[in-house]
Amino acid sequence: MLSSWSFYISTLVVYFGVDALSGISLNLQYGYAGVVNFGFIVFQAVGAYVAAAVTLGPSGGVSAFQHYVFGASLPFPLPLVLATAAGAVLAAFVGLFSLRRIRRDYQAAVLLVVSLIAFQVVEADVPLFNGSNGLVGVPRPLQSVLGLSLQGYQWVYAGWVMVLCAVVYVLVRWLSRSTWGRALRAMRDQEDAAAGIGLNITALRMQVFILGGAIAGLSGGLLVEFIGAWSPDAWTYAETFVIFTAIFVGGVSNYRGVLLGVLLVPIVFLQVPQFLPQIGYPGLTDSLQWMIIGLVWMLCLLWRPQGILPERRNLAPAYLTAESA
Amino acid sequence: MGTLLSAIAFGLILASVIAIAGMGFTLQFGLTNVLNLSFGAVMTVGGFAAYLARDHGVSAWYGLAIGGAVGAVVTLAIGRGLFRLYARRGAQLLEMIMVTLGLGLVINYAIQAISRNNIYQFNVLQSAPLHLGAVTITPTQAILIGIAVVVFVGLEAVLRLTKIGTALRAMAAEPSLARSCGIRTGRVVIITWLLSGFLCGMAGVVYIINSQSVGYATGELFLPLVIAAALLGGAGSPAGAVAAAIVMGVVTEVVSAYGGPQFSTAAGFGILVLVLICRPRAVLGDRGRETRLTL
Numbered sequence: 001m002l003s004s005w006s007f008y009i010s011t012l013v014v015y016f017g018v019d020a021l022s023g024i025s026l027n028l029q030y031g032y033a034g035v036v037n038f039g040f041i042v043f044q045a046v047g048a049y050v051a052a053a054v055t056l057g058p059s060g061g062v063s064a065f066q067h068y069v070f071g072a073s074l075p076f077p078l079p080l081v082l083a084t085a086a087g088a089v090l091a092a093f094v095g096l097f098s099l100r101r102i103r104r105d106y107q108a109a110v111l112l113v114v115s116l117i118a119f120q121v122v123e124a125d126v127p128l129f130n131g132s133n134g135l136v137g138v139p140r141p142l143q144s145v146l147g148l149s150l151q152g153y154q155w156v157y158a159g160w161v162m163v164l165c166a167v168v169y170v171l172v173r174w175l176s177r178s179t180w181g182r183a184l185r186a187m188r189d190q191e192d193a194a195a196g197i198g199l200n201i202t203a204l205r206m207q208v209f210i211l212g213g214a215i216a217g218l219s220g221g222l223l224v225e226f227i228g229a230w231s232p233d234a235w236t237y238a239e240t241f242v243i244f245t246a247i248f249v250g251g252v253s254n255y256r257g258v259l260l261g262v263l264l265v266p267i268v269f270l271q272v273p274q275f276l277p278q279i280g281y282p283g284l285t286d287s288l289q290w291m292i293i294g295l296v297w298m299l300c301l302l303w304r305p306q307g308i309l310p311e312r313r314n315l316a317p318a319y320l321t322a323e324s325a
Numbered sequence: 326m327g328t329l330l331s332a333i334a335f336g337l338i339l340a341s342v343i344a345i346a347g348m349g350f351t352l353q354f355g356l357t358n359v360l361n362l363s364f365g366a367v368m369t370v371g372g373f374a375a376y377l378a379r380d381h382g383v384s385a386w387y388g389l390a391i392g393g394a395v396g397a398v399v400t401l402a403i404g405r406g407l408f409r410l411y412a413r414r415g416a417q418l419l420e421m422i423m424v425t426l427g428l429g430l431v432i433n434y435a436i437q438a439i440s441r442n443n444i445y446q447f448n449v450l451q452s453a454p455l456h457l458g459a460v461t462i463t464p465t466q467a468i469l470i471g472i473a474v475v476v477f478v479g480l481e482a483v484l485r486l487t488k489i490g491t492a493l494r495a496m497a498a499e500p501s502l503a504r505s506c507g508i509r510t511g512r513v514v515i516i517t518w519l520l521s522g523f524l525c526g527m528a529g530v531v532y533i534i535n536s537q538s539v540g541y542a543t544g545e546l547f548l549p550l551v552i553a554a555a556l557l558g559g560a561g562s563p564a565g566a567v568a569a570a571i572v573m574g575v576v577t578e579v580v581s582a583y584g585g586p587q588f589s590t591a592a593g594f595g596i597l598v599l600v601l602i603c604r605p606r607a608v609l610g611d612r613g614r615e616t617r618l619t620l
Contacts, residue, residue: 036419038426097601103616104420105360106556109437110601112426113549117594120546124587237545238430244423287438294430301424302411
């Protein structure tokens, strides 16, 4: 009993870390730069697929029952590095056509369509990433080298995710408070004025999009190396809105709020129903959960768009006094 | 040659479905400036309404009117009730698109819950196929193309020849000026929601007549093509939506015939991507003008 709890909680810690990385990435893009990335989950998905493919070995070898591209068996940190790079490269490609200076609602719609289309293509094109069955049997990194019990390994992995999460958190927070971060917020609030003082809007948007894509790719790589499988069911367009809802509940443009939101929405809200007795037919709970995610998001927009912990707006004056002193 | 002609014919059939949905979408978008991402979900609602009606012995062709009517009522309720509530609280373009998407999620998964996540057959009685040279299509498909043509001509006639159509076009062009000229803008907005909702629900029924099945994801799968057609054709222009629908329908089916069906929708979207890269102005129009929600 005790060990199964330990197993469950360590798993939740990993999920929290992965969702926190997603939340940080999306908050950087939406909360700071005002880019409404409705296709966020695609960048996590590409990271996961790439990390899985470069760990599984050449396609047609041991895992001849599944087809994929980029097959290789690279040692431990490399799949994660490639997953991060894959997220960044895909973001650069998508950004090329979606990040022009266009109405932001057009931009959001185009990114949503990217998400829907990517899903249809990957699901239908089996040679790419094994279609709707997805990739399975991804080995856990260093499991044989470390020689730990399953229990111990779970906690080591959870710790590793937490360390990466903390590094990204500190890095992104520092970036958000730098000159670059202030430029992002200027762009978000007054795009024309920001362009007027000489900021290159398209370049800024592209940078934030690529950085966010890289973090998303990393989160996907971390997730797939832990759960060992990845298929289109894991990244339907609706998954993006779990993260969106989380940052709206916790607090847009406030990283502490984002962590709170991630704890409340994907972890507590999506996990608790597992302990409740099943209602109706199998699958009804899932549908209801998704409905409630949509409702919570709409209610947040109606009543408290700034979230539980609102953005702290005193950064600029503090900076000015520091400069003049 | 036969393959190409067949692909083009199937492209026109697909185009007629995209066109009906696209005209509804672009009408709504052009007048209210709400980029309504719950459009696909309402299409599914219309489709299920027709399915339920047929279950009670109503013909699939009457289902078109029933689906349309349900779509109109639902769209009016969300447009006039929900979206306006948000607009009054200060929601602007960006917040509104999030609201529409959240609503889309709610409707979609409500349908999933009610339909038990099943896909239901929607067969229309088939008669002997028609042979037009190298191309073979069913009479049902021919009727669908006919419906799209009738809807297009009818919509253009309403917009150009009637008083309410003139008012609608005036409001799409300049809402405040239209109001000061004495146009009852509230009434025009209501008519827009009803009209676009009717087209939306009807498109859902046309879609399921063509694909012969209905499930909770029906509209969502179709939404990319509708959005792409509306953006490509220009906001508020039924003729543009129809032209874009024909281009996308034909490209989708030709790619499907030669390059594999998995890339068909992506190819349709690829056209929008190309235009966004090469000639963004063609899609986006004049950026200088301030756009506001009109609800």
